[in-house]
Amino acid sequence: MKTPPKVMIAQHPDHAGVPYWKKTAFISTRSEIEECYRSFAELQADEYLWDWEGKFVDEAVIERLYQKYFRFFRKKQLGRDVFLTFRLPHLNTKRDYRIGRALFALKTAQSLAYEIGLNSPPLTEVIIPLVQSPKDLLTIHEAYTQLENLDHTLFKFRLRGMPQVGVIPIFEKVETLFRVRTILQSYLYEYKKRYGKFPDYLRPFSARSDPALNSGMIPATLANKAALTQYREVEEKTGVPVYPIIGPGALPFRGHLTPETLGEFREEYQGVHTLVIQGAFRYDWPLEKVKRTITNMRQIPPGKPATADNSKQLKILCGIFARPYRQTVEQLAAAVNSIASLMPKRRERILHVGLFGYSRGMGKVSLPRAIPFTGALYSLGTPPELIGTGRGLKEAMRLGLLPILEAEYKNLRRDLTKALSYYNDQAVSYLAKENSAWQAVQEDAKIIREYLNGDAYSKHEEHCMLVIKIITALRGKTGTKTLRRYVEKACRLRRSVG
Numbered sequence: 001m002k003t004p005p006k007v008m009i010a011q012h013p014d015h016a017g018v019p020y021w022k023k024t025a026f027i028s029t030r031s032e033i034e035e036c037y038r039s040f041a042e043l044q045a046d047e048y049l050w051d052w053e054g055k056f057v058d059e060a061v062i063e064r065l066y067q068k069y070f071r072f073f074r075k076k077q078l079g080r081d082v083f084l085t086f087r088l089p090h091l092n093t094k095r096d097y098r099i100g101r102a103l104f105a106l107k108t109a110q111s112l113a114y115e116i117g118l119n120s121p122p123l124t125e126v127i128i129p130l131v132q133s134p135k136d137l138l139t140i141h142e143a144y145t146q147l148e149n150l151d152h153t154l155f156k157f158r159l160r161g162m163p164q165v166g167v168i169p170i171f172e173k174v175e176t177l178f179r180v181r182t183i184l185q186s187y188l189y190e191y192k193k194r195y196g197k198f199p200d201y202l203r204p205f206s207a208r209s210d211p212a213l214n215s216g217m218i219p220a221t222l223a224n225k226a227a228l229t230q231y232r233e234v235e236e237k238t239g240v241p242v243y244p245i246i247g248p249g250a251l252p253f254r255g256h257l258t259p260e261t262l263g264e265f266r267e268e269y270q271g272v273h274t275l276v277i278q279g280a281f282r283y284d285w286p287l288e289k290v291k292r293t294i295t296n297m298r299q300i301p302p303g304k305p306a307t308a309d310n311s312k313q314l315k316i317l318c319g320i321f322a323r324p325y326r327q328t329v330e331q332l333a334a335a336v337n338s339i340a341s342l343m344p345k346r347r348e349r350i351l352h353v354g355l356f357g358y359s360r361g362m363g364k365v366s367l368p369r370a371i372p373f374t375g376a377l378y379s380l381g382t383p384p385e386l387i388g389t390g391r392g393l394k395e396a397m398r399l400g401l402l403p404i405l406e407a408e409y410k411n412l413r414r415d416l417t418k419a420l421s422y423y424n425d426q427a428v429s430y431l432a433k434e435n436s437a438w439q440a441v442q443e444d445a446k447i448i449r450e451y452l453n454g455d456a457y458s459k460h461e462e463h464c465m466l467v468i469k470i471i472t473a474l475r476g477k478t479g480t481k482t483l484r485r486y487v488e489k490a491c492r493l494r495r496s497v498g
Contacts, residue, residue, distance in 0.1 A: 013279060013497070014279050015346055033061065033068065036084065040082045047083040047085060053087050106121075110122070130173075131183070141191070145164070172207040203243050208246060217385045228269065230311075249374075253383065259281065320395045331437035337367070340368035341368075342487050378498060422460055427468060
């Protein structure tokens, strides 16, 4: 059995800077072919996530890779030495045609590879977003089996080496992360019942951005850690090897993984096998530093997650922090949406509205996706890490749960200190005059400062000055072009769009 990859390159559009191999920051779908090759050949990653969910895609990706870089892929074969993994659309978006196209691409890629003398199926696994039940995974297996059995001269898919596709579930809600044990065990036993044996291994994928978007930074962190403990328990009970994946962004709200924070991140998320590195990690830091960090990622053992399952206490803490976060974010949605559209576009993403779009919702409001959401709040001088956190800390102290929080979230003070350096008192005071919901943010910042109790943090003065310019421009007659320039410069200063 092969050991799954340790470093997965993702197409998340959070980079502020210009990729080292391009002249502009925008990466088109066609350019992603080159990016995929460079991720393997230059960055030494061993997996590349190809997104079929949130963007327009190139169905000829395998043909293009082989045609342009055949010499490389003849030596390092896809599906054997390096891996390309499709992230499919959500099963309930009424876009079954996109899922069907992706599964057909898996089968036709096998035919192409064998035709040109390569012995490994190039596409062996797919990623399924927003998994909430075993049925979500089994549905893909059912579809693949039916595709395998198509009997027509045009569909000669019965090729050796891949009787079933591997399915990687993404768990994207705090509530779901707390019940991954039940979902995965039910899936494994049903899989064995249908196919006569367990799959060779499991690669559960814990999302880090969407849980934060929906519930706040602290619930997202605690739920991820609870899931890591449950993954270990699934492995112990079933005997199926489990290789967890986690997908963090660069800023603390979305996970805080950069070339400078790998050690702290590994300490926080013990038990992770595969780290997902997004655009800001790769393109907003010196190239040699990025390469060295990726080399370290591949060499550092995953470590062991917590052995004691204290899910009950962690769930209580998640509720304590999620309630004020959600209440405030819902009241700030209009302001967030007004500036999220100004965030620099880095990929050919499908918009969250329109014919092919979808939205992230909270209560009665729609929110942008996690990257523009985070970037919008930073641009308003309000890092989302702080929202609800101060009031949550106060309640956790009152209930005597602070020691448990600090024991579980090892880098809490570091992450809050980082976020606080981008908080702008002047900007939030101005915003509070127009919407009293910002007063809750002021309360959060005050309590967090008291909690840090003098822990050293320094204001990012240049970013704070840009925030004032952004807010002044939003309220004045400054042209959109100038406003976008301020927003993009702020992104570059914090080394991430959001």
